[in-house]
Amino acid sequence: ALDILTVRDFSFYALGGLGIAWNSTDFHWKGNPGTVVEGKEFNLDETDSSGFAYEFGGGVNYAVHEKIDIALQYLYTVFDDVNVSGVNELNDFKVESSSMDIKSQSVLLGVRLTI
Numbered sequence: 001a002l003d004i005l006t007v008r009d010f011s012f013y014a015l016g017g018l019g020i021a022w023n024s025t026d027f028h029w030k031g032n033p034g035t036v037v038e039g040k041e042f043n044l045d046e047t048d049s050s051g052f053a054y055e056f057g058g059g060v061n062y063a064v065h066e067k068i069d070i071a072l073q074y075l076y077t078v079f080d081d082v083n084v085s086g087v088n089e090l091n092d093f094k095v096e097s098s099s100m101d102i103k104s105q106s107v108l109l110g111v112r113l114t115i
Contacts, residue, residue: 001059009063014056015075021053023082023102044084051081061112069112077104 001013026046031037059073079102 004058011061011063012058013061014058015073016054016056018052018054020050021079022048022050023079024048025082025084047083047085049081049083051079053077053079059108067114069114071108071110071112073108073110075104075106075108077106078102 001015003011003013005012024046025044027042027044029042031040055075055077057073057075059071061069061071063069081099082102084098084100
Protein backbone atom coordinates (compact mmCIF):
# COMPACT_ATOMS: atom_id res chain seq x y z
CA ALA A 1 0.00 0.00 0.00
CA LEU A 2 1.12 3.50 -0.81
CA ASP A 3 -0.12 6.22 1.54
CA ILE A 4 -1.32 9.16 -0.53
CA LEU A 5 -2.81 11.58 1.98
CA THR A 6 -3.33 11.80 5.74
CA VAL A 7 -5.85 14.23 7.17
CA ARG A 8 -6.41 14.16 10.93
CA ASP A 9 -7.38 10.53 11.76
CA PHE A 10 -7.96 9.53 8.10
CA SER A 11 -5.31 7.99 5.86
CA PHE A 12 -5.95 7.42 2.12
CA TYR A 13 -3.90 4.84 0.23
CA ALA A 14 -3.50 3.08 -3.14
CA LEU A 15 -2.91 -0.64 -3.78
CA GLY A 16 -1.50 -2.52 -6.75
CA GLY A 17 0.25 -5.70 -7.73
CA LEU A 18 1.42 -7.92 -10.61
CA GLY A 19 2.11 -11.62 -10.58
CA ILE A 20 1.42 -15.14 -11.73
CA ALA A 21 -1.76 -16.88 -10.53
CA TRP A 22 -2.41 -20.63 -10.29
CA ASN A 23 -6.04 -21.56 -10.93
CA SER A 24 -8.04 -24.76 -10.50
CA THR A 25 -11.53 -24.95 -12.06
CA ASP A 26 -14.12 -27.64 -11.35
CA PHE A 27 -17.87 -26.99 -11.78
CA HIS A 28 -20.95 -29.27 -11.75
CA TRP A 29 -24.58 -28.22 -12.20
CA LYS A 30 -27.76 -30.29 -12.56
CA GLY A 31 -31.25 -28.99 -13.45
CA ASN A 32 -33.88 -28.93 -10.70
CA PRO A 33 -36.78 -31.44 -10.70
CA GLY A 34 -40.00 -30.11 -12.20
CA THR A 35 -38.26 -27.57 -14.47
CA VAL A 36 -37.59 -27.63 -18.23
CA VAL A 37 -33.95 -28.45 -17.51
CA GLU A 38 -34.71 -31.37 -15.16
CA GLY A 39 -31.95 -33.97 -15.35
CA LYS A 40 -29.77 -31.89 -17.69
CA GLU A 41 -26.19 -31.29 -16.59
CA PHE A 42 -23.43 -28.80 -17.15
CA ASN A 43 -19.96 -29.91 -16.09
CA LEU A 44 -16.53 -28.36 -16.32
CA ASP A 45 -13.77 -30.86 -15.67
CA GLU A 46 -11.13 -30.14 -13.07
CA THR A 47 -8.46 -28.16 -14.92
CA ASP A 48 -5.34 -26.51 -13.55
CA SER A 49 -3.72 -23.54 -15.27
CA SER A 50 -1.54 -20.55 -14.51
CA GLY A 51 -1.40 -17.08 -16.00
CA PHE A 52 -0.74 -13.42 -15.52
CA ALA A 53 -2.65 -11.66 -12.72
CA TYR A 54 -2.91 -8.08 -11.55
CA GLU A 55 -4.87 -6.03 -9.05
CA PHE A 56 -5.33 -2.41 -8.10
CA GLY A 57 -7.46 -0.42 -5.73
CA GLY A 58 -7.51 2.05 -2.92
CA GLY A 59 -8.84 2.62 0.53
CA VAL A 60 -9.11 4.68 3.64
CA ASN A 61 -8.07 4.00 7.24
CA TYR A 62 -9.68 5.74 10.20
CA ALA A 63 -7.75 5.81 13.48
CA VAL A 64 -10.36 5.05 16.15
CA HIS A 65 -7.69 4.85 18.85
CA GLU A 66 -3.88 5.03 18.78
CA LYS A 67 -3.80 1.21 18.41
CA ILE A 68 -7.05 0.56 16.49
CA ASP A 69 -7.81 1.44 12.84
CA ILE A 70 -10.90 0.74 10.77
CA ALA A 71 -10.17 0.19 7.07
CA LEU A 72 -12.44 0.34 4.02
CA GLN A 73 -10.95 -0.61 0.67
CA TYR A 74 -11.85 -1.41 -2.94
CA LEU A 75 -9.91 -4.03 -4.90
CA TYR A 76 -10.17 -4.92 -8.63
CA THR A 77 -8.46 -8.21 -9.56
CA VAL A 78 -7.92 -9.91 -12.95
CA PHE A 79 -6.72 -13.49 -13.60
CA ASP A 80 -5.80 -13.92 -17.29
CA ASP A 81 -6.14 -17.14 -19.31
CA VAL A 82 -8.01 -19.50 -16.98
CA ASN A 83 -8.48 -22.75 -18.95
CA VAL A 84 -11.64 -24.91 -18.85
CA SER A 85 -13.01 -28.03 -20.58
CA GLY A 86 -16.14 -30.14 -20.11
CA VAL A 87 -19.54 -31.32 -21.30
CA ASN A 88 -22.76 -29.29 -21.56
CA GLU A 89 -25.78 -31.60 -21.91
CA LEU A 90 -28.11 -28.60 -21.71
CA ASN A 91 -27.36 -27.66 -25.34
CA ASP A 92 -25.72 -30.97 -26.38
CA PHE A 93 -22.22 -29.71 -27.02
CA LYS A 94 -18.78 -30.44 -25.64
CA VAL A 95 -16.22 -27.80 -24.73
CA GLU A 96 -12.87 -29.26 -25.78
CA SER A 97 -10.84 -26.40 -24.42
CA SER A 98 -11.50 -22.76 -23.71
CA SER A 99 -9.76 -19.89 -22.02
CA MET A 100 -11.30 -16.98 -20.13
CA ASP A 101 -10.32 -14.04 -17.97
CA ILE A 102 -11.80 -13.84 -14.47
CA LYS A 103 -12.38 -10.35 -13.11
CA SER A 104 -13.35 -9.59 -9.53
CA GLN A 105 -14.36 -6.46 -7.65
CA SER A 106 -14.32 -6.43 -3.84
CA VAL A 107 -15.20 -3.96 -1.13
CA LEU A 108 -13.55 -4.93 2.14
CA LEU A 109 -14.10 -3.67 5.67
CA GLY A 110 -11.56 -4.48 8.36
CA VAL A 111 -10.16 -3.68 11.77
CA ARG A 112 -6.42 -3.34 12.30
CA LEU A 113 -4.91 -3.73 15.78
CA THR A 114 -1.38 -2.60 16.64
CA ILE A 115 0.22 -4.75 19.32
